[in-house]
Amino acid sequence: MSKKTKHLPKVAYFCMEYGLHSDFKIYAGGLGILAGDYLKGAKDYDYPIVGLGIMWKQGYGDQMIDENGQPFDAYRNRKYEFLKDTGVTVDVQIRSVNVKCKVWLVDAFGNAPLYLLDTDLPENADAWISGQLYGWFGEERIAQEMVLGIGGVRALRALGINVDLYHFNEGHALFAGFELLRERMEYKGDSFKKATKKLRQQIVFTTHTPVAQGNETHPIDRIMYMGANLCLKRKHLSELGSLEDKDHFNMTVGALRMSKKSNAVAQLHGKTANIMWADVKKSSKIAAITNGIHVPTWVDGKVLLAAYDLKATALDQLWDAHFNNKKALVDFIEERNGVKLDVNKLIIGFSRRAVPYKRSDLIFRNPEIIEPLLKNQTIQLVFSGKSHPLDDAGKAIVATLVEMSKKYPKSVVFLTDYDMRIGAVLTRGADVWLNNPVRPKEASGTSGMKASMNGVLNLSILDGWWPEACDHGVNGWQFGDAKEYKNPAKQDLHDMNGLHSVLTKDVVPTFYKKKTKWREMMRNSVVSTHKQFSVRRMLGEYYEILYK
Numbered sequence: 001m002s003k004k005t006k007h008l009p010k011v012a013y014f015c016m017e018y019g020l021h022s023d024f025k026i027y028a029g030g031l032g033i034l035a036g037d038y039l040k041g042a043k044d045y046d047y048p049i050v051g052l053g054i055m056w057k058q059g060y061g062d063q064m065i066d067e068n069g070q071p072f073d074a075y076r077n078r079k080y081e082f083l084k085d086t087g088v089t090v091d092v093q094i095r096s097v098n099v100k101c102k103v104w105l106v107d108a109f110g111n112a113p114l115y116l117l118d119t120d121l122p123e124n125a126d127a128w129i130s131g132q133l134y135g136w137f138g139e140e141r142i143a144q145e146m147v148l149g150i151g152g153v154r155a156l157r158a159l160g161i162n163v164d165l166y167h168f169n170e171g172h173a174l175f176a177g178f179e180l181l182r183e184r185m186e187y188k189g190d191s192f193k194k195a196t197k198k199l200r201q202q203i204v205f206t207t208h209t210p211v212a213q214g215n216e217t218h219p220i221d222r223i224m225y226m227g228a229n230l231c232l233k234r235k236h237l238s239e240l241g242s243l244e245d246k247d248h249f250n251m252t253v254g255a256l257r258m259s260k261k262s263n264a265v266a267q268l269h270g271k272t273a274n275i276m277w278a279d280v281k282k283s284s285k286i287a288a289i290t291n292g293i294h295v296p297t298w299v300d301g302k303v304l305l306a307a308y309d310l311k312a313t314a315l316d317q318l319w320d321a322h323f324n325n326k327k328a329l330v331d332f333i334e335e336r337n338g339v340k341l342d343v344n345k346l347i348i349g350f351s352r353r354a355v356p357y358k359r360s361d362l363i364f365r366n367p368e369i370i371e372p373l374l375k376n377q378t379i380q381l382v383f384s385g386k387s388h389p390l391d392d393a394g395k396a397i398v399a400t401l402v403e404m405s406k407k408y409p410k411s412v413v414f415l416t417d418y419d420m421r422i423g424a425v426l427t428r429g430a431d432v433w434l435n436n437p438v439r440p441k442e443a444s445g446t447s448g449m450k451a452s453m454n455g456v457l458n459l460s461i462l463d464g465w466w467p468e469a470c471d472h473g474v475n476g477w478q479f480g481d482a483k484e485y486k487n488p489a490k491q492d493l494h495d496m497n498g499l500h501s502v503l504t505k506d507v508v509p510t511f512y513k514k515k516t517k518w519r520e521m522m523r524n525s526v527v528s529t530h531k532q533f534s535v536r537r538m539l540g541e542y543y544e545i546l547y548k
C-alpha cells in the first residue's frame with residue numbers, strides 16, 4: 001500500500017451496474033458509466049476502493065427495431081473470458097429459500113477490484129435472479145437487491161476484505177445496510193437504536209434521480225415476505241424508510257436516513273435534491289459533488305494535446321484531430337445504417353435514455369424552422385438511446401425518432417442499441433452535443449462532459465452540470481435561460497424557441513462562416529472542462545466531503 005492510501009478510509013462501493021467496457025454488458029446507462037469511471041479513477045489514483053455488483057447473465061436488453069419502426073429488446077446469454085473465480089460463494093435467504101451466490105473478480109479494465117455476485121448456479125432453484133438488469137420490478141427487483149446488498153456484505157466478509165465505509169450508489173444497495181444492522185444486533189447485541197446510530201457513521205449515499213417516480217418504493221409487506229428485512233421488525237422498516245405512508249418503504253428515504261452523509265451529482269442537483277427530500281426527518285445532509293468522467297476512456301488524446309498547444313497552428317491541429325473523429329463517426333454510421341452523412345456539414349449528436357422529460361424530439365416540433373435545414377443538410381442529426389424495457393412511453397419516443405430518420409433519410413440518423421461504443425464515437429465525432437431536458441430533471445449529464453473535452457460544443461439547457469461550465473458563446477451555448485414554467489406546454493414552447501433561435505443565429509452561422517471562432521470555442525470547451533469535470537476531481541471531493 002502506498003503512503004498516500006495508508007490514511008485514507010477504505011471504501012466498498014455498491015452499485016447495480018458498471019460500465020467498464022462496451023461489450024461487458026452489465027450496465028444500462030449513466031449510473032453504470034459513472035460507477036465504471038469511478039473504479040478506473042480509483043485504480044489510476046491509488047484510492048483504497050473496491051466495488052460490489054452483480055454478474056448479469058444477460059444484462060440490459062439489446063435494442064432492436066422491427067420492420068414497422070418499433071423498438072423491442074432482445075436478450076442473450078453472455079460469457080466473459082476475463083472473469084476470475086475467487087473460489088468464494090455466499091448464501092442469501094430469499095423467500096426463505098437459500099440462494100447461493102458465486103463471487104467473481106473483475107480487474108481487466110484498469111479498474112479497482114470489482115466483485116460480482118452471480119446466482120447462475122445449478123444448485124439454485126431460481127438461477128435467474130442475476131439474469132436481467134432492470135428487467136423486472138416487484139419481488140424480482142427486491143431479490144436482485146438482496147443479492148447485491150446482503151450478498152455483497154457477506155462477500156466482503158468471506159473474502160476477508162475489511163472496509164471503513166460502505167458507499168451506496170443509488171438506493172438499490174440499501175439492503176447492505178440491513179445486513180450491517182443485523183451483524184451489530186446479532187453479534188454485538190446492540191439494540192436497533194444503538195445499531196442504527198453507530199452504523200450511520202459507516203454509510204454514505206449518492207442520490208441520482210430528481211424525478212420522484214425514479215425513486216424506488218416497495219410495500220413493507222413485500223420486503224418482509226422476501227426476507228430482506230433480516231432481523232428487523234416492521235416498525236423498524238417504517239422508521240427507516242417511510243414518509244407519511246407507513247406501509248411503504250422508499251429506498252432513497254431509507255438510504256438518506258441510514259447514511260452519515262449523502263451527495264447529489266451536480267451543484268444544481270444538490271439544490272433540487274435538498275428541496276425534494278426536505279420532508280425527510282433525520283436525513284443525512286445532501287452535499288453536491290458534481291460527477292466527473294474517466295478522461296482516458298472518453299477523450300481523444302490528440303484533441304487534448306492540440307487544445308493546450310500554444311503554437312499558431314494549434315487551432316488547425318485541433319480541427320484536424322476533431323475532423324478525424326468526425327470521419328470515424330461518418331464511417332461508423334455508414335457501416336451501421338448504410339447512410340453516408342456529409343462530413344463537411346454540421347453534425348449534431350443527441351444520445352439519451354428515451355424518457356419524456358429528455359424531450360428527444362423537441363427540435364422537430366416546429367417544422368417550419370427545422371425542415372428546410374434538414375432538407376438541404378445544413379444540419380445533420382444523429383440520435384441514439386434506449387428506453388427502459390418496460391416503458392411504453394419511452395418506446396414511443398424511439399419510434400418517433402426512427403420515423404424522423406425515414407422522413408429525412410439524408411440528415412437524420414437513429415443508431416440502435418446505444419452503448420459505450422456509440423457513446424464514445426458520438427461524443428468525439430459530432431460537432432455539437434444537444435441536450436434539452438425539462439429543467440431541473442437532469443441530474444448531471446456526463447455525456448456532455450465527454451463531448452466538451454473532445455471539442456464537441458455543447459448546446460444545452462442550463463441543467464445538470466452545464467450551469468457550472470457554460471460560458472455562452474465562448475465554450476458552447478445555453479438556451480432557455482433557465483426559465484421554468486409550471487405549464488409543460490409553455491415550457492416546451494419556450495425551450496424549443498430558445499433552441500431554434502440559438503441554432504439559427506449562433507450555431508449554424510458560426511460553423512459555416514466563422515471557422516476561427518468555432519475552433520477557438522472548441523479550444524475553450526476542452527480547456528475549461530477537462531480538469532474540472534474529470535473523475536480525478538470527483539474522487540478528490542468524495543474523499544474531502546463524503547468520506548471524511
Ligand SMILES: *Cc1c(COP(=O)(O)O)cnc(C)c1O
Nearest residue numbers: 029030419420423445446447448
Ligand atoms: C456517458 C454515457 C451515458 C451517460 O450520459 P448522460 O449524459 O447522463 O445521458 C449513458 N450511456 C452511455 C452509453 C454513455 O456512454
